[in-house]
Amino acid sequence: MLQGSFYSIREAFGRTLVKLGEEDKDIVVITADVGDSTRASYFREKFPDRYFNVGISEQDMVNFAAGLAAVGKKPVVANFAMFTMRAWEQIRNTTGRMNLNVKFTVTHSGYSDSGDGSSHQALEDIALMRTIPNFKVVVPADAAEVERSLPVIIKEQGPIYYRMGREYSPSITTGMDYKFEIGKAYVLKDGDDLAIMGAGVVLWDALKAAEELEKMGISTAVINVPTIKPIDENTIEYYARKTGRIVTVEEHTIYGGVGSAIAEVVVQKYPVPMRFIGSTTFGRSARSQRELLDYYGINAENIIKKALELMK
Numbered sequence: 001m002l003q004g005s006f007y008s009i010r011e012a013f014g015r016t017l018v019k020l021g022e023e024d025k026d027i028v029v030i031t032a033d034v035g036d037s038t039r040a041s042y043f044r045e046k047f048p049d050r051y052f053n054v055g056i057s058e059q060d061m062v063n064f065a066a067g068l069a070a071v072g073k074k075p076v077v078a079n080f081a082m083f084t085m086r087a088w089e090q091i092r093n094t095t096g097r098m099n100l101n102v103k104f105t106v107t108h109s110g111y112s113d114s115g116d117g118s119s120h121q122a123l124e125d126i127a128l129m130r131t132i133p134n135f136k137v138v139v140p141a142d143a144a145e146v147e148r149s150l151p152v153i154i155k156e157q158g159p160i161y162y163r164m165g166r167e168y169s170p171s172i173t174t175g176m177d178y179k180f181e182i183g184k185a186y187v188l189k190d191g192d193d194l195a196i197m198g199a200g201v202v203l204w205d206a207l208k209a210a211e212e213l214e215k216m217g218i219s220t221a222v223i224n225v226p227t228i229k230p231i232d233e234n235t236i237e238y239y240a241r242k243t244g245r246i247v248t249v250e251e252h253t254i255y256g257g258v259g260s261a262i263a264e265v266v267v268q269k270y271p272v273p274m275r276f277i278g279s280t281t282f283g284r285s286a287r288s289q290r291e292l293l294d295y296y297g298i299n300a301e302n303i304i305k306k307a308l309e310l311m312k
Helices: 009-023 041-046 058-070 081-096 125-130 143-155 203-215 233-243 258-269 289-295 300-311
Strands: 027-031 051-053 074-080 103-107 136-138 160-163 186-189 194-198 220-224 227-229 246-253 274-279
Touching (some): 009 027, 009 041, 009 074, 009 103, 009 143, 041 051, 058 074, 058 081, 074 081, 081 103, 103 143, 125 136, 125 160, 125 227, 143 160, 186 203, 194 203, 194 258, 203 246, 203 300, 220 233, 227 258, 233 246, 233 258, 246 258, 246 300, 258 274, 274 300
Parallel strands (some): 027 074, 074 103, 103 160, 136 160, 194 246
Antiparallel strands (some): 186 220
16 A cells, blocks of 8 residues: 655655665665755665765766666666756766666756756756657656656666656545556546646646536546656547547646657547647746746646637
8 A cells, every 4th residue: 555645756755765775785876966855865874885976966977877787786866857957968878878777866857946946947858858769758746656656667677767856746646556557657537528648746737627627517537647758659549539639737848848748649649639738938936836837827727728728
């Protein structure tokens, strides 16, 4: 039974990583001086000889992790999403091109680092990472899905980009009974007239919007698409055919992100009208992640608005 009781996504990550480290002695953790912030420090406290802080040197962090993977270790890179992009060239060349078994487990993605402003808010990382051959890209919805998915991610062979936020983690999958599989989407709510598809914490808004749409007589499906690459083409096509309308929602730019990945499937398999909700510009400083989601219209109200446009 999943607890679903961690305070935040990063808490779930840190504690689950320790459990996995107890089971597998080849797991090593590398960070660029953000162990406390990512909660990778929990691993350091338990396994200090398998924890490496390279300092504020992300390119070295990636190359060091690649070297460990090349000699049979299972490196887990724990870092901020935005700062990890500083080493995109090394990620491409020393990990992706060589198809090495490095897991990039990043926190503080999207607007979750609300107080530090646009320089710390990664809104382009999914687009960048899913273009690299050999890489898989996974975005868990909440703390409960971190508990489900992280063990699967660590056991999977090959490079993976695993994208998490910081504290904000409304209950989305807590209490659901399913086994996480890479490449599979999950139906959070079924429906016939419209499908809302997305990934991450914004699925809470998708479910809230679906409830309101049901009151208007619009039967609405909500689909969690945690694996952006390889994406679940069958489920996407099924709901495109079943509902004939799709709204995508993501805490990321709409250019090249989750919505784009879904649209690439839809246009080839069964084209239907779509609307895309996400970022279109840089972020800003705010008191909370929720405040920014509302400010930029990545919320239930805007999902309802776009859904009603499609229903005309």
